[in-house]
Amino acid sequence: MSEHKYQYTENPFAVTRREFITITGVITAFLALPAIWIKSVASSNNAYIQARTQGLYVDDVKSTIRVSHANIAVNRYYKEFGGEPLGHLSHKLLHTHYINRTKGLG
Amino acid sequence: MSHDKMILKHPLSVRMFHYFLILSFLPLAVTGVLLYFKPLSDAAMHLTMQIHAAAGVALTIACASFFFLAYDRVVLFIKRVFSVSLADLKWFAVLGGYPQKLILRKKVPVPPMGKYNSGQKLFGIFVLIGGSLLILSGWILWGFPHAMPRGFVSLMGDVHLIAGIVLTLFLCVHLFLGVYMFDDFKAMILHGKIPYEEAREMSSLWVRKEVIPISENKC
Numbered sequence A: 001m002s003e004h005k006y007q008y009t010e011n012p013f014a015v016t017r018r019e020f021i022t023i024t025g026v027i028t029a030f031l032a033l034p035a036i037w038i039k040s041v042a043s044s045n046n047a048y049i050q051a052r053t054q055g056l057y058v059d060d061v062k063s064t065i066r067v068s069h070a071n072i073a074v075n076r077y078y079k080e081f082g083g084e085p086l087g088h089l090s091h092k093l094l095h096t097h098y099i100n101r102t103k104g105l106g
Numbered sequence B: 001m002s003h004d005k006m007i008l009k010h011p012l013s014v015r016m017f018h019y020f021l022i023l024s025f026l027p028l029a030v031t032g033v034l035l036y037f038k039p040l041s042d043a044a045m046h047l048t049m050q051i052h053a054a055a056g057v058a059l060t061i062a063c064a065s066f067f068f069l070a071y072d073r074v075v076l077f078i079k080r081v082f083s084v085s086l087a088d089l090k091w092f093a094v095l096g097g098y099p100q101k102l103i104l105r106k107k108v109p110v111p112p113m114g115k116y117n118s119g120q121k122l123f124g125i126f127v128l129i130g131g132s133l134l135i136l137s138g139w140i141l142w143g144f145p146h147a148m149p150r151g152f153v154s155l156m157g158d159v160h161l162i163a164g165i166v167l168t169l170f171l172c173v174h175l176f177l178g179v180y181m182f183d184d185f186k187a188m189i190l191h192g193k194i195p196y197e198e199a200r201e202m203s204s205l206w207v208r209k210e211v212i213p214i215s216e217n218k219c
Helices: A017-062 A072-082 A088-094 B012-037 B042-069 B071-081 B086-093 B095-104 B118-143 B150-180 B182-191 B196-202 B204-209
Strands: A008-010 B006-008 B193-195 B211-213
Touching: A017 B071, A017 B118, A072 A088, B006 B196, B012 B042, B012 B150, B012 B182, B042 B071, B042 B118, B071 B118, B086 B095, B086 B118, B095 B118, B118 B150, B150 B182, B182 B193, B193 B196, B196 B204, B204 B211
Parallel strands: A008 B006
Antiparallel strands: A008 B211, B006 B193
16 A cells, blocks of 8 residues: 555545535526626616616707807807917816825725 | 554645635735735735735636536535534534643543534535635626626625635634644645544544545545
């Protein structure tokens, strides 16, 4: 027995065929059920996204002004006050700066 | 001489899987604790998160490989950890005799056990269920949070946290008792073999019902 350096081992038939099939069935169920659950959860999320997308398309169809450069109020601002888009005054008034406020949240 | 007889307790596939678990779960536990308490700088926390994710992928690959390559061991493990009897209650009543042995230096009668004692069975059940939950929730949180509803992702976050805390606490006990039972520690880390006499004392049911001389195992 020197080739193995051990004299005893586990019986390879410690699990009966019935036990093997039963445990395999339980494993399959425990793998399949979460997969089906997660798929249905993900699908329900897609349903929300699709409903939201549909709502935005409806809003677009209803809107008479669909782009900002066609907005009468914006056009009037540039014409009477701001000068040109991306101009000095508009940059000074409309440009914002990033401030990290997350540290104050605790 | 019966003293020199050895039993192969942990075959190579199990030891290999255990090595990969050490290499993946230990970094996961350490980085998980760091991610929870956030004691480091932003850059260090970012690196911690990357290590956590990489170790998580390694753990998934290790578990999937073991599942497919050593499926018979998986079935055997599940059968053993879920085999509950009255002896397990009696074992828990004296906590396997370990507190008496460690604190009072006293030996109390312990019910005969199979390959795993009742504490190891409980640990096995938690590892099996908690580990599966950790892997599943970890992949959802890391890989697909945008594909799931916000409430579901939040639930997965809670599941990940609770399973992580439970398994990390179990890991501390496992490491201590693993080193305390030094022959078993050597068997799992080095050669897989355990002295027959010790196995007969610690796992008498296993030796009586499942262990056979190697000559009988030759086809």
